[in-house]
Amino acid sequence: MRAPDACGCSSPTKFKRAYTCLETKGEQMKTFFFLLTIIMIAVPFAHAADPSDDSLILYFSFDEIDGDMVTDHSQYGNDGTIAGAPELVAGKFGNALKLNGESDWIEVPHADILTVDTSVTVMAWINAGRHMGPNEQRWQGILSKGNSPRSYSFYTESPSECLHLSAGGGSVCTGKIALNEWQHVAAQVDDGTHRYWLNGENVGEFGGKGALPGAADTSSVFVGKTPENNREFLGLLDEVRIWNRALNEEEIQAEMNSAATPVEPLGKLSTTWATLKSKR
Secondary structure, eight states, rough: OOOOOOOOOOOOOOOHHHHHHHHHHHHHHHHHHHHHHHHHHHHHGGOOOOOTTTEEEEOOOOSSSSTTOOOOOOOTTTOOEEOOOOOOESSSSSSEEEESSSOOOOEEOOGGGGOOOSSEEEEEEEEOOOOOGGGGGSEEEEEEEESSSSEEEEEEEEETTEEESSSSSSEEOSOOOSSSSEEEEEEEEEETTTEEEEETTEEEEOOOOOOOOOGOOOOOOEEOTTTTOOOOOOEEEEEEEEEEEEEEEHHHHHHHHHOOOOOOOSSSOOOOOOOOOOOO
């Protein structure tokens, strides 16, 4: 029996058979590299939390702004109204909102879905110009809902230069927020326990906090300030998200590394999936 030639085929020495063998091998290699490319593209998003998850109650990508309205890409349509004149600039993913630290913020009217009873997770990409608020106020607000009762107030803080969460009691993380560079920040309340993450790393856990107010809090959600009106955020905000449950660490890290896929609000006849934003 004739031994296989170099391309792995037991073909005669005729040039036509040899060419056909090499051509087949080439097509196999093309298929292999095509499938490898698909896998490499898909892997970064494989573990991202499903944005159609009912527990994702607010998601601002800042890629779609219509006049003074910011589109909520959760399925609940909690669109926000812009105050002031923030700038739309290049962000961590797509666009970001640049706030002046004095008169720029977003307000989202209360809706029942924004109520948090026992658990909540908040997160954002921030590029902060300072740790404190205007006029040397101790805190500057990333996002907040309520003030006596308070569902959550998520700040950067001075002098700790870290994150502060006030929800059923206050706590401060153990890390340090770098200024003028992108940082991913996340915090959660889970049955009276506060947890913090900075760039995907856990930077604090504090138990024994009080209960969340639930339906007693009917105030607006603010992004870029808190209800006290003197804690406005200076810098860039991107990928602001709120869940009414406690995400696990793997989910938080996945959300940090990818932009979620927006969905159409509930009540529409169909759901349209948008293209994932390019990672910068």
